[in-house]
Amino acid sequence: MRTYELVFVVDPRVSDEDVVAMTQEYKQMITAGGSQISKEESWGRRKLAYPIAKLNEGKYVLLCIESEGGKSSLPEVEHRMRQNDKILRYLTVRTDEDLKRAASRHPKTAGRAGESPGGPGGPGGVGGDTAAGPATAGEV
Amino acid sequence: MARPRKVFYRRRKVCKFCADKIDYVDFKDVKLLQQFIPERSKILPRRISGTCARHQRLLQQAIKRARHLALIPFTTD
Numbered sequence: 001m002r003t004y005e006l007v008f009v010v011d012p013r014v015s016d017e018d019v020v021a022m023t024q025e026y027k028q029m030i031t032a033g034g035s036q037i038s039k040e041e042s043w044g045r046r047k048l049a050y051p052i053a054k055l056n057e058g059k060y061v062l063l064c065i066e067s068e069g070g071k072s073s074l075p076e077v078e079h080r081m082r083q084n085d086k087i088l089r090y091l092t093v094r095t096d097e098d099l100k101r102a103a104s105r106h107p108k109t110a111g112r113a114g115e116s117p118g119g120p121g122g123p124g125g126v127g128g129d130t131a132a133g134p135a136t137a138g139e140v
Numbered sequence: 141m142a143r144p145r146k147v148f149y150r151r152r153k154v155c156k157f158c159a160d161k162i163d164y165v166d167f168k169d170v171k172l173l174q175q176f177i178p179e180r181s182k183i184l185p186r187r188i189s190g191t192c193a194r195h196q197r198l199l200q201q202a203i204k205r206a207r208h209l210a211l212i213p214f215t216t217d
Contacts, residue, residue, distance in 0.1 A: 005168075007168070007209055009209060009210065048210035049207070049210045049211060049212050049213040049214075050210055050213050050214060050215075052210055058210065060209075062168070088210075089208060089209050089210065091167075091205060091208055091209055093167070093205065095164075098164055099164055101163070102163030102164040103163070105163045106161050106163055
């Protein structure tokens with residue numbers, strides 16, 4: 001089984017409902033391609049480290065995906081994201097191999113790396129950022 | 141008349157990831173990554189931070205991913 005993490009940054013002018021709708025659409029594409037969504041997180045509005053398309057903020061959404069075998073619709077999802085100009089950035093990372101390698105290094109602490117990749121710092125790492133909040137605050 | 145030799149004590153640097161048993165450097169963990177990007181937002185070299193080779197490699201990858209998503213800056217001007 002392969003696991004992926006997909007993070008995308010949406011234009012902050014898009015309303016929260018529309019972000020949810022967009023996420024829903026992508027999730028449907030993923031599940032239609034025979035993969036499961038194992039985790040979904042919305043980090044909400046966050047300050048960008050540098051301006052993208054003259055915007056200083058973005059809304060972050062994280063999807064953790066589990067896919068069986070080789071087939072998955074991720075290329076199509078990425079293609080759609082590339083064409084959607086409301087999406088400022090996206091990143092898909094395959095995580096199963098790295099996590100497996102990490103688990104074999106320290107079998108005792110492996111669970112920690114696996115279950116909460118956000119770690120103690122969590123995704124809302126930057127201090128003083130109100131939008132960062134608890135990572136799961138905007139959970140849909 | 142031999143002058144007393146100056147003794148240098150150099151604190152031995154330890155790889156933070158080995159010490160904390162972090163085997164997977166997550167690009168989403170901004171707080172962790174920020175410890176390795178000083179003011180100019182460059183990646184802190186191994187010779188300064190003491191990170192071991194394998195962890196520096198993982199760290200480098202994570203920082204680059206985080207940069208792409210604008211979680212951490214490329215530069216500070």
